[in-house]
Amino acid sequence: MMSAQSPVRARILDSAGRLFGADSIRSVSADKVIADAGTTKVTFYRHFRSKDHLVVAYLDGQLDDLRAAAEAQRTAGGDACAVLLRLAAANGEIACRPGFRGCTFINAAAEYPADGVVRDAVERYRTWLHEVVTGLLVELGADHPDVVADQLIMLRDGAMVHGFMGDPAAVADALVTAGRAIITAHLPAQQHP
Known part of the structure; x- marks a missing residue:
């Protein structure tokens, strides 16, 4: 090897x-x-070994980069809410880049069947993302952090598609605003961001 x-x-x-x-x-x-x-x-x-294995290596490299970026957000300071908002803003900015063609992982999931090594790589990303978001929501004391994580990830996925197909300039602010509303709805009143 x-x-x-x-x-x-x-x-x-x-x-x-x-x-x-x-x-x-x-x-x-x-x-x-x-x-x-x-x-x-x-x-x-x-x-x-094959093009599919190249795609897996590419996706795993993308995941490594995202892990490093998320860790940098964690070490930048602030509470879990600040980290979530910075992550949302970063996702929104990505969707606003010239030439943005959508989320690499969503695109790979759409292009490959559910039972292969490429979809396994996509699932590794999805699992990691859900764990990160859920962990931050637990730190915040959010009700039903797994459910809220699903909602935030669906929002992020929609923002990535909108950044490609719609008005990319509207993505960053809308993603942060909608994410804040979802989080706020699941926090005790004294913790609203």
């Missing part, structure tokens, strides 16, 4: 990420990634 630190592997993943972001995961062939990365099929398949 090749090291995750291999420069060739990193170059292939960089090419895949750029191509997946510009088009769609399914429409980008392994041959297109190979050509963009300036490598050979033999080298590609030495690092990835």
Whole structure:
């Protein structure tokens, strides 16, 4: 097995990420990634057993980046509510970027069947996200934190789709405002943000 630190592997993943972001995961062939990365099929398949395994490595890398960003939000200070609001604002800003094509994980879930390694990678992300949001809601003392986490994640998912299909400029403020309303509805009165 090749090291995750291999420069060739990193170059292939960089090419895949750029191509997946510009088009769609399914429409980008392994041959297109190979050509963009300036490598050979033999080298590609030495690092990835299949295109699906490349997609999994790409998604897992995206999850690692999100974990680091969430941890940075936690260490930036403030209570759990402040962290949730900063995460919502960051998601809104992502949806407002030029060229935004929707959430990588939602897109992958839409493009791949439910019973494969790619959907397993999407599920790892969804599980992590739910755990982070639920943990913050528990810290806040929210009623039914699992249910509220589901509501906030549905709101985030909708914002990502709206950022791609609707008016991206409206996403950031709307996401924070709606998220604050959901959280407030489930907190004791003295804790309203």
